[in-house]
Amino acid sequence: MPRWTDPAPCEDDEQLFECPECGTRVCTTESPVECDCGAQMRNLSVPRPE
Numbered sequence: 001m002p003r004w005t006d007p008a009p010c011e012d013d014e015q016l017f018e019c020p021e022c023g024t025r026v027c028t029t030e031s032p033v034e035c036d037c038g039a040q041m042r043n044l045s046v047p048r049p050e
């Protein structure tokens, strides 16, 4: 299970993504997410059970 220091500052319906190339993090409801640097961002959020 991935760990990160700060809880995702995202809305309930958003997920936290991180760029593996430059480390940029973004909250979005879109997927997949492409970073400004052109890399595909990883989803750091775990799906929440309803």
Ligand SMILES: [Zn+2]
Pocket (backbone or CB within 6 Å): 019, 020, 021, 022, 023, 024, 035, 036, 037, 038, 039
């Ligand atoms: Zn990037």
